[in-house]
Amino acid sequence: MMNGFPRPTELAQAWIREVIxxxxxxxxxxTGNGHDTRFLADCVTPSGLVHAFxxxxxxxxxxxxxxxxxxxxxxxxxxxxxxxQHVTAARAVMFNLGYLPGADHQCMTHASETISAxxxxxxxxxxxxxxTIVCYPGHAGGDEExxxxxxxxTALGSGWHIVKYEKLATRKAAPLLLGMEKQRTLQxxxxxxxxxxxxx
Ligand SMILES: C[S@@+](CC[C@H](N)C(=O)[O-])C[C@H]1O[C@@H](n2cnc3c(N)ncnc32)[C@H](O)[C@@H]1O
Numbered sequence: 001m002m003n004g005f006p007r008p009t010e011l012a013q014a015w016i017r018e019v020i021x022x023x024x025x026x027x028x029x030x031t032g033n034g035h036d037t038r039f040l041a042d043c044v045t046p047s048g049l050v051h052a053f054x055x056x057x058x059x060x061x062x063x064x065x066x067x068x069x070x071x072x073x074x075x076x077x078x079x080x081x082x083x084x085q086h087v088t089a090a091r092a093v094m095f096n097l098g099y100l101p102g103a104d105h106q107c108m109t110h111a112s113e114t115i116s117a118x119x120x121x122x123x124x125x126x127x128x129x130x131x132t133i134v135c136y137p138g139h140a141g142g143d144e145e146x147x148x149x150x151x152x153x154t155a156l157g158s159g160w161h162i163v164k165y166e167k168l169a170t171r172k173a174a175p176l177l178l179g180m181e182k183q184r185t186l187q188x189x190x191x192x193x194x195x196x197x198x199x200x
Contacts, residue, residue, distance in 0.1 A: 008177035009096065011165055012132035013039050015179050016092045019130050023047040024091040029080040029117055030054065030109065033101075034063025036094045041070035048072055051087050053080045056107055059100050080117035084124060091129040093121040097145060098136040108141060111148040118152065122160075122180075127187040131180040137173035150178065159183050 006014065013036070020026055022045040028037040031054040040050045053076045054060050060075050067073055076086055080095075095118070099108035121131050133153070137146035153162055160183060166176040 005167070008134045008165060008175045009035070012036075012094060012096075012134055012177055012179070015132055016040070016094060016130055017043060019128065019181075020044060020048075020092045025049045025051070025087070025089060027083065027087055027090045027093040027121065028052045029083065029093055029095045029121065030097065031063045031075075032059050032096060034059075034066040036096060037063055037073060038067045038070070040092065040094065041067055041073050044072060046070075046072050049074065051076060051083075051090070053078060053083065053086075055079050056100060056103065058103055079113055081113045081120070083117055083120040087124055089124050089126055090121075091126050093125060093129075093131045095121075095131070095133040097134060097149070098139065098142055105139075109145060110141070111145040114145060114149060115152050118149065122156065122182070123193070125182045127182050127184045129182055133178040133180075134175055135178065136175050138175070143173065146173075146176065150176075153178055153180060156180070159185070 020043045024044045025048060026040040026044055028040055031037050031052040037050060037052045044050060050073045052073055057077060060077055097109040097114060099105045125131060133149060135146040135149055136142040161181040163179045167174040
């Protein structure tokens with residue numbers, strides 16, 4: 001909690017919980033220590049599937065231990081920019097940008113790759129599904145990435161419901177959360193693109 005209000009990471013999970021359930025496919029685009037991966041695996045149950053991406057072996061090793069009791073997770077040691085090579089459809093995609101706490105801070109997400117990954121997530125997302133993006137403008141590089149991501153997502157416009165959650169009047173730029181929901185009116189277009197294939 002953040003003085004009574006939820007932290008962006010907590011609220012992201014609450015927003016995702018509203019749209020996924022047993023048997024769904026979900027993506028953790030930035031696995032890190034695996035908190036969102038574990039949350040998603042719990043939501044989709046063993047009949048569903050979670051795709052977990054990270055570029056650091058260290059992160060996947062830690063996350064695998066943290067999620068050891070869940071069989072419904074596929075681990076991908078590749079950039080989330082390559083999302084579509086591994087996932088054709090999903091009900092939810094979660095991004096938690098920046099660097100892995102306690103690890104090499106140089107290994108962090110970067111605007112150009114993040115935006116490619118967001119675009120890929122938008123294409124594979126099932127209508128009615130949601131994408132959440134936690135951004136960290138308070139560290140070097142994170143400010144530029146946040147600005148670029150907010151601008152890019154805002155420009156998506158039609159076909160999407162887009163929201164932003166941000167603590168105001170802070171001394172240091174606080175983490176913020178973007179939420180995107182694909183409108184159900186895109187169902188026909190989506191089905192055509194996916195040639196009617198199942199969600200996974
Ligand atoms: C803030 S951490 C994620 C925290 C995580 N959600 C958790 O619950 O612990 C950001 C992660 O993104 C990873 N990352 C950086 N660039 C990436 C990329 N291009 N594709 C996938 N993951 C990336 C980092 O290695 C780091 O583990």
